[in-house]
Amino acid sequence: MNSPHQPPRHNRTFFPHTPLQFHLPNPSNIGVDDQLYTEDELMRSYQRIEAVDYHQEVDVGGIKFTSYNAGHVLGAAMFLIEIAGVKVLYTGDYSREEDRHLMAAEKPEGVQIDVLITESTYGLQSQEPRLVKEARFTSLIHNIVSRGGRCLMPVFALGRAQELLLILDEYWEAHPELDSIPIYYASSLAKKCMAVYQTYINMMNARIRKQFAISNPFVFKHISNLKNVEQFEDSGPCVMMASPGMLQSGLSRELFERWAPDMRNGLVVTGYCVEGTLARHALNEPSEIPSLDGRKIPLRCSVDYISFSAHVDYTDNAAFIDEVKAPHVVLVHGEANAMGRLKSALQSKYSEREENIKIYTPKNCETLKLHFRGEKMAKVRTSRGEDLFVFRFVFIVCWYDNLTIGSLAAKYPTENQPLSGILVAKDFQLNIMGPEDLNELSGGLSTTVVTQRQSVAFHAGIGLLRWHLEMMFGKVEETITGPPGAETKEGEAKEGEVKKEEKKEKEKEAAGEAIVLRLGGCAQIDDRFGSLFKSFLRIPSLTGIRHSRHQATHAQAQRAPPRVGRQRHERHDCRLRFGCRHGH
Template identity: 55%
Template structure:
């Protein structure tokens, strides 16, 4: 049994966990890696995916879905610290992602610990950035023969893409983080136009259902307003890019509608965000219609009226903490280090202050731990402080909830669904829900939840689909009609087209070959024609442009006489035509050795025509000739055949005109009046019946009918001919029988 092509899916990260996303796809000798992130709960080497489990020199492409650290931060380590550069692999991400990735990595490098924990250097970062190839949404990218991918908008953050990967005709859709809800500045994730075989999809929220955008915006602004009214400070830990821009748009609009808040400042404590704002303004065309229309009216939505970016001089955190109420968006969102962590430690002991967690928090991070509202909290310096600040959670995370995820999975209609980027508990609940949903479905849907380093092997039905184009596509076949044309295979894709379109679509040309064969012959032209008619039933007469008369066999092979000793065959070469030509050639070569030909040429004929079969269509031809031809046909198979003809008045039942075949010690009698075969040997009888049936069918196209004689007609013909030959009147015949085209036997004439 031939090996079935198998897709191997191996998670080097994000297998039953959130963080360090890294998915390895291997199929038909191609290797594609989707995302290379770090785990936010760890640092240094421990935060990386399991990079040592893969020979990176074999990787054909690395596809980065978006710029978040848990999806992209390990890329520099992989390109500069592994053997990735030894191979032919390339790195791809969208144009906005590459533009923002530079600033993200600069900030990541600055925030990372120095010394042994540093994953890479600024030089490594510069080398990696020069190696990245930016791509646009909907652009078909060919990596190598048989390996392509197309990016589609994924929502989530600016520039985020999901990738439809085609490996040797197998389609895999890798979503990365995606959102099916249009927010204030991003469009929702797109549905690819083709159905993939495998869907690798995030499961961050499992079976949770999140509240609608309008409801959570109203709850968020109301909570911020209430904290300010009680004289407190509002801390919004957020990533510098992504959800922060969404929150700023919401707050700026809310402040505009509430004049009493105009004296309350909103600070954006991120130098990274300030640098990246120009990127957001550059890629306005990738955002939703609301942002594009405002920008077209010269109303730049990212030039905020009530928000200021903080330059963050030394000691700015204490200055703000001692000042009047304000709102601060500070990074990072997980609060491990940086401005968000320092402000939290300063504001935590005051119950007037409020902390609002606005995004998904990875297990093991301070942002996740603080949601349990502990009474005390340990600072970065190791001190324990009381936690009196209020803690609230309103998710603005641009991930799909259960209803959005389930709807998208329904629309994609993939045979295999691989759940990634989700904690084990949430993922198992989602798997159970999807399994129950598709339990009674007509389509067989399989749900997979691989762990890290667990290789998932998927096999598929070996179906190949050819796309009809050009002339063949103008009029699609009706009622399951057969469509024929040239099948062109290129990079595991198949195209069916009319030969006339080959030049237009493939740049190739067509030609035909005419084959000609000359044969030396020692028999007459009419004898050859007779044999051809015996084989093919009908041989047409045709004339060439120069008046040359030739025989046309099966409408394919032309046969004409070059000279008395030469015959020429000509045909247009093709698989079927060559077979007909081969059989015609074999027949002609064996004509002079045919038993029928030997009989024909070894006796003196009493006919007054040149060739014994030249009168084959003569309606007055004697039945005795036809009988003799049938006898010769049988004799060619059974050797010894005698013609038994009783005299006039001697015919009795069972003793009429017949052909008698003797074989070994058995005899067979063929009654010429009824064509009934009788014999004491049943096996031999059946053999003769079969040959007789073939003889009658074969002879049909060569004459009109087989005439059955009677004793009186035989005697009458003998007297009329005066030569001892017998004949059967034309009026007595069986229209269901056919005559034999075999040569005359002079000895049978005299019987």
């Protein structure tokens, strides 16, 4: 049983080491019918979270994964996952453009990726260069406040908000005429996130780290956090950054409904908007917008869109796919039409290059099956647990008996030299080792001996059986053994050796004497004897022997081949046991 203070061994959750990702959304802000989890479940999930660093490889039951910087927000990660030798790179949301505070997403080096799962948020759209975009953004904000208007920027609490705050604080510092115009940052969650940004400077790009040597760039001079909306004096021009970013509800929706009728005001959408949201609807510049209470509000303010989204556009996404060179590319996180156009563009490009790269666009909850060649590698282990050399094989593994890898591990094998050992598969890894190393190197495995026997009723004389055995195997020896089930010494049994066991009283009454064929671990001889025995029992002339008597003694049967015919003397009702021993 797991301790209540320790995370359970199942349902483990891994996060990049920055605690920013631990600020999970509060379900109390969501309707009861739409909640996927309760606040209590959210709090109990924290004990299952395990923090990992970038480039740290984690092995969970043979499944290995490594996180890499994704450049989307502080702490965002893409994951390289290896399962049974197949390497899958899942990008999640990522950005290949270095902005004012985040590094660009990195590509795992020295790794051949088999499957790339990448986002397709922007489809075939390409964004303008960052410097051009920043200049247009600051100019637009300046124009709105200069005409006496209020500028509303709906943003998400995490990610782009911090980027825009850096841009605005720097622009206000360079333009003293704007000192009297306040910039508000209205989001309780964003305030919590800001504390993390002020702490984890080391995870940001070189520009921020260099600036931090002078002063913390996230301690703003011209930006105030709006603690209480009721205390907000809505008089005169200002810049307001409020969440949520798509105007679904909350403060950003409330302010947009209040400011939309005034043509001096302006709405600046800075991120991606999903179809069906009010922000997406406003970009079409309708004459009026719906309010939360069902009223129609005239839309007279200016509406502009400048994308500071931290998602890759077509140019960066296509370049990253080219760099990874994965034979299978799975497109996710995008609208169906945009994903379809991106898939067609990529297929056309790779068709012209005659590159065999397959593109997939699975729907939500749709299972995608990919098949890979079953090529495996197995390491040969010495008795000291050292890796000596590696076998690569496909589908077929050769097995040889009576040799141990410990004795062969002293030197590298020569070409075509047969090697013997036990192939151990554990956590998608293969190792070849000697039986004596199993307990130490494989986690407690041990060897044993399995003896298999088969009993068949035989109603003819022992001499007839001996004669047929000598014809097939040569010399046959008859010895006396202990009762059935008694252990014999290793190597006691020989090919073709016939042994007579002492019978228990019940067995004597039921079947008479028993003949046991010891085959010394050779199943092929066992099969040959079984076939021989069944074949001569089917001979018609032998049928009469099963119900007759004969005079020949065992000693007489050994001097000449037995006569086949009806005999009138003592009947031997014998039971044969033939089997083999296997070492495992």
